Amino acid sequence: MKNITVSIPDHVYIQARTWAAHQHTSVSSAVRTILGELMTFPGPQMRARMTDRERTLSLQKAAKAAGVPLAGRGATNSANPANSAAGHVSN
Numbered sequence: 001m002k003n004i005t006v007s008i009p010d011h012v013y014i015q016a017r018t019w020a021a022h023q024h025t026s027v028s029s030a031v032r033t034i035l036g037e038l039m040t041f042p043g044p045q046m047r048a049r050m051t052d053r054e055r056t057l058s059l060q061k062a063a064k065a066a067g068v069p070l071a072g073r074g075a076t077n078s079a080n081p082a083n084s085a086a087g088h089v090s091n
Contacts, residue, residue: 006031023067030066037062 008016016027023030040062050058063069 025067030068034062034066034068037065 013027016030020027020030
């Protein structure tokens, strides 16, 4: 297994550590899972042929597998400020 170094803003690191603690996992494990899922996510050419609904379902599947909650329409996720109106992805 290879080790990597990633630079992220302090506030993102704090949020990631808090989230990981609540999930009884580590930030490294979460990143490993997310990167693994990302590698199975359709590439740009495939995404260009996908409908909006297919793209949404693909993103939801990857997030679910990684254990990352996505806010649905009208839902909020107070544990993740990135899901505010500015960062919210809708269908």
